Amino acid sequence: MARPELEGEWIQGWPDRARARLMPSKDAEGRTIYARTPLTELEGLITPTDAYYIIAQLNMPDPIHPDDYSFKITGLVDREVTLTVKDLMKLPTRTVRAVTECAGDDGEFFNWQKKGGAKPSRLKKQAESGGWNQMVVEGQKPSVDELLNTIPTTCLVSGGEWTGVSLRDVLKLVGVKPSATTVHTIGFDTGRPDPTAQYLSAGRTDIEVVDPGVINYDKALELSKAMDPDTLLCWAQNGEFLQHVHGAPLRMVVPGYSGNWWVKWIDTIELLDYEPECYYQTQYFVLADTPEAPRKPCKELGTKSIILFPLDEDSPLPQGEHVIRGLAWSGKGAITRMEVSTDDGKTWNDAFVEQHHDKWLWRRWSYVWKAAKPGKYSLKARATDEAGRVQPQQPWNFQQKHFDGIIPVDIEIK
Ligand SMILES: Nc1nc2c(c(=O)[nH]1)N[C@H]1C(S)=C(S)[C@@H](COP(=O)(O)O)O[C@H]1N2
Ligand SMILES: [Mo]
Numbered sequence: 001m002a003r004p005e006l007e008g009e010w011i012q013g014w015p016d017r018a019r020a021r022l023m024p025s026k027d028a029e030g031r032t033i034y035a036r037t038p039l040t041e042l043e044g045l046i047t048p049t050d051a052y053y054i055i056a057q058l059n060m061p062d063p064i065h066p067d068d069y070s071f072k073i074t075g076l077v078d079r080e081v082t083l084t085v086k087d088l089m090k091l092p093t094r095t096v097r098a099v100t101e102c103a104g105d106d107g108e109f110f111n112w113q114k115k116g117g118a119k120p121s122r123l124k125k126q127a128e129s130g131g132w133n134q135m136v137v138e139g140q141k142p143s144v145d146e147l148l149n150t151i152p153t154t155c156l157v158s159g160g161e162w163t164g165v166s167l168r169d170v171l172k173l174v175g176v177k178p179s180a181t182t183v184h185t186i187g188f189d190t191g192r193p194d195p196t197a198q199y200l201s202a203g204r205t206d207i208e209v210v211d212p213g214v215i216n217y218d219k220a221l222e223l224s225k226a227m228d229p230d231t232l233l234c235w236a237q238n239g240e241f242l243q244h245v246h247g248a249p250l251r252m253v254v255p256g257y258s259g260n261w262w263v264k265w266i267d268t269i270e271l272l273d274y275e276p277e278c279y280y281q282t283q284y285f286v287l288a289d290t291p292e293a294p295r296k297p298c299k300e301l302g303t304k305s306i307i308l309f310p311l312d313e314d315s316p317l318p319q320g321e322h323v324i325r326g327l328a329w330s331g332k333g334a335i336t337r338m339e340v341s342t343d344d345g346k347t348w349n350d351a352f353v354e355q356h357h358d359k360w361l362w363r364r365w366s367y368v369w370k371a372a373k374p375g376k377y378s379l380k381a382r383a384t385d386e387a388g389r390v391q392p393q394q395p396w397n398f399q400q401k402h403f404d405g406i407i408p409v410d411i412e413i414k
Helices: 108-115 144-150 167-174 195-202
Strands: 008-011 014-017 023-026 032-036 071-075 081-083 094-101 157-166 182-191 215-222 232-237 251-253 266-272 303-309 320-330 335-341 363-371 375-385 409-413
Touching (some): 167 232, 320 335, 320 375
Antiparallel strands (some): 008 014, 071 081, 182 215, 182 266, 303 320, 335 375
């Protein structure tokens, strides 16, 4: 098998399996701003925090100590307030287990489906340092190939346990005026969006990119989703206080919506009666057929499954029984059915879906494949969610967001 062996390590004096490690890229100051989850090396449904994917679109901000931290709620509220994390801790605590998936996760598969060529791989690692934030210097445009070869888009998804309070409870506390429609959340991180991110997701450098200048990261969530009891303001992840890179002291958690809605490093929450022009909502993180077409913000994730065993790299496999397994999740809640095909989608068989009570968390599924005859096989998996949505939901779009397509795994049985 072509998969790299996990090398043994000594942990507290005992020989152990190597820990799964993030696949990181750093900014000019050496701070990790982009890191992929080693999906194929992990077991279980909660991604260890040290292996959780990381994305900072602008500059990684300086950390603020929780004792020195507060955030404001302003705009169309009965009482404008400044709150600390300790204030929030006086409200009923809520924990939600949920998948975080970057809108750009697996985006390069869109291109591959359209144009063919080398199939993207979850085993592909980017260089330890470097990446798009260091590639573009004034006046220089890297080629599409250079970009695509630098940073793979796979493995930008993780599963976590998020603890905080329902945003709804906080909004009830301050009193939302009847005219409010939008919850505008502003992070304290700033920077000038790197156009390379747009080139990278579009797979082209010949598109026009708006330069908004130096901005704060911000998003404008519709009030109805903000009032969903599972939309949280969180101070903890996986049983510990948030790490800085994941948005400490306080971040938003918006289960079902792609990662870009989960605003980190909250500075201000503003209630509005209109949708403001947020760069990461109207320009980037949008769905449109072409760069010229009207752009629609990407919100709910589709219905998606991935095969984690076997991978193309595991081929050839011996004749006999193999367990095909992977994970599945949806932007509309629980996965209710998984089907597997071992004949390139001609026939489908129901797979076993592991049950649990967390509708926003992915589910593990498996299928016992009796590979009786030598030959070449194309394995496929497709998920159905509780809303009846069957994978895939998201058509091709120029920024390659919300990919939830069915990708075959090609295996030879010997
Ligand atoms: N303030 C702020 N929040 C942010 C971002 C950011 O750059 N700034 N990146 C978003 C994006 S694109 C994603 S995918 C998620 C990633 O969350 P994580 O780094 O904790 O995995 O955070 C979102 N929240
Ligand atoms: Mo993202």
